[in-house]
Amino acid sequence: MAYRDLEIDEEMGFQRVGWRLERVGWVVFALIIVAALAGLCGPGPLSSSTTREGSVEVQYDRLLRLEAQVTLAVTGVPEGGELHVTLSSAYLEDVRIEEVIPEPASVETAADHVVYTFAAAADAEELRAVFVAKPERIGRLRGEAGVEGGPSVSFTQYVFP
Amino acid sequence: MDSILRAAAIYAGLLLIMRITGKRSLAQITTFDFILLLLISEATQQALLGEDFSMTNAFLVIITLVSLDIGLSLLTFRSSLLSRLINGTPLVVVENGVPLRERMNKARLSESDIMEEARRTQGLERLDQIKYAVLEKGGGISVIPKQQA
Numbered sequence: 001m002a003y004r005d006l007e008i009d010e011e012m013g014f015q016r017v018g019w020r021l022e023r024v025g026w027v028v029f030a031l032i033i034v035a036a037l038a039g040l041c042g043p044g045p046l047s048s049s050t051t052r053e054g055s056v057e058v059q060y061d062r063l064l065r066l067e068a069q070v071t072l073a074v075t076g077v078p079e080g081g082e083l084h085v086t087l088s089s090a091y092l093e094d095v096r097i098e099e100v101i102p103e104p105a106s107v108e109t110a111a112d113h114v115v116y117t118f119a120a121a122a123d124a125e126e127l128r129a130v131f132v133a134k135p136e137r138i139g140r141l142r143g144e145a146g147v148e149g150g151p152s153v154s155f156t157q158y159v160f161p
Numbered sequence: 162m163d164s165i166l167r168a169a170a171i172y173a174g175l176l177l178i179m180r181i182t183g184k185r186s187l188a189q190i191t192t193f194d195f196i197l198l199l200l201i202s203e204a205t206q207q208a209l210l211g212e213d214f215s216m217t218n219a220f221l222v223i224i225t226l227v228s229l230d231i232g233l234s235l236l237t238f239r240s241s242l243l244s245r246l247i248n249g250t251p252l253v254v255v256e257n258g259v260p261l262r263e264r265m266n267k268a269r270l271s272e273s274d275i276m277e278e279a280r281r282t283q284g285l286e287r288l289d290q291i292k293y294a295v296l297e298k299g300g301g302i303s304v305i306p307k308q309q310a
Contacts, residue, residue, distance in 0.1 A: 003253065006293055006305075011250050018249060019267045025181030067212065161170075 039063065042160060043070055054151035060143075064135045064159045069098065075128040076147040078120035083127045084148035086113045091143030099132040115148055135159040163211065164218050168225035171209055175201075176247070184249060185269060188300030252296045258289035258307070268296055278302040 032041070039047035040063065047063040059073040074085045082105070089112050104116040120127045135141065138161045146152020179187065187198055209222055237244035254265050260272055275294045279285040283306045293305040 003256070003293070006253070006295075008251055008253065008295065010253055011245065014245055015250055015252060022181055022183055029181070 041065075042068065049155070051153045051155065053146070053153045056145075056147050056151045056153060058145045058153040058155060060145075060155050060157065062155075062157055064141075064157055066138055066159055066161055067134055067136070069132060069134055072131045072133060072143075072145065073128055074131070074145050074147075075126055076150065078118070078124055078127045081120055081122055083118045083120055083129070085116045085118065085129050086110075086144075086146050086148050086152065087116070087131070088113050088142075088144040091141065091145075094137045094141045094143075095133040095135050097131055097133050101130040101132070104129075113144070164213065164221045165225050167209060167211065168222045169229060171205055172226055172229045175205070180247070180249075183269065184296070184298065184300035186300075190274075190300075248298045251298055253293060254296050254302075255288065255291050255294035255304075257293075258291055260288065270296060270302075275302060275304070279304045279306075 035041055037044070039045045042063055042065045043061045044063075047061045048059070049062050050057060050059045052058075055077045057073075057075040059071075059075075061070050064070050076083050076085060085104075089109070092114060100116060102118060105119045106117045108115045108117070116129065118127055118129055135157070138159050141157045141159060142154070143157065144152050144154045187194055210218060233247065237247055252264055252268060254261055254268065254270055255275060260275070265271070265275075272288065275291070276285075276288065278301075279288075279291055279294070283304050285291060285304065285306055290307055291304055292307045293303075295303045295305075297303055
């Protein structure tokens with residue numbers, strides 16, 4: 001459209017494309033919100049996973065965010081009042097363990113893993129150890145958690161920036 | 162290195178989000194727009210600085226953001242296509258007292274928005290006193306009154 005006395009660089013074709021893209025953008029925003037609520041952008045319902053291997057159960061999140069706290073829980077059957085939980089050393093290089101609940105009685109380093117020893121009550125049938133961790137690297141993390149001399153679970157996590 | 166990449170990623174991300182949100186949303190028309198702006202800056206701050214609160218990091222981030230802005234302004238100054246892409250184009254929404262409805266709807270602009278601006282900046286009383294109203298690139302509305310006979 002031309003205006004007799006208005007000097008303006010209006011461009012309707014461009015404007016219409018812009019409006020269409022704007023509306024596409026709104027739909028994308030809505031999809032991102034839904035995905036995030038479902039847990040596709042970090043910890044949430046679709047991200048959390050539980051894997052059982054024999055007597056060992058590992059609960060973890062598949063999708064994490066850089067520097068955001070997450071938990072990894074290992075449940076096992078204590079023997080002789082103790083449970084020895086192992087975590088692969090390679091995994092511990094990618095995350096920083098902030099807290100272990102309950103407090104381990106001792107932590108030992110082996111060739112390719114670290115052993116956390118927890119004291120259990122004599123009649124305890126199961127012990128659940130929770131590791132509060134912060135991922136320190138973007139990308140795919142591979143970890144292995146289990147019970148020393150028993151089964152272990154391999155898991156993969158993806159860390160968003 | 163990390164802080165430069167962070168700043169660049171956030172600059173690009175915010176540019177895209179603001180472009181999609183539309184020019185009117187954050188033109189600080191209502192008090193809530195202003196609060197929204199503060200909230201957005203608050204949400205950005207952590208990701209921008211990470212866990213590094215040193216002065217070196219702060220200045221690196223600031224220099225990166227300002228440099229990107231200078232670079233972008235140079236590019237948009239040279240290329241009109243890029244300028245239209247990033248800054249948008251102005252849009253005439255009232256012509257000779259007649260509101261252009263389709264355009265106003267698309268731009269989410271109501272007649273009362275235009276009249277508010279007409280009253281505030283030109284002291285006009287009715288729509289038919291407006292010769293042109295233009296929704297500018299930045300989201301503001303310019304009102305040009307008809308010449309008084």
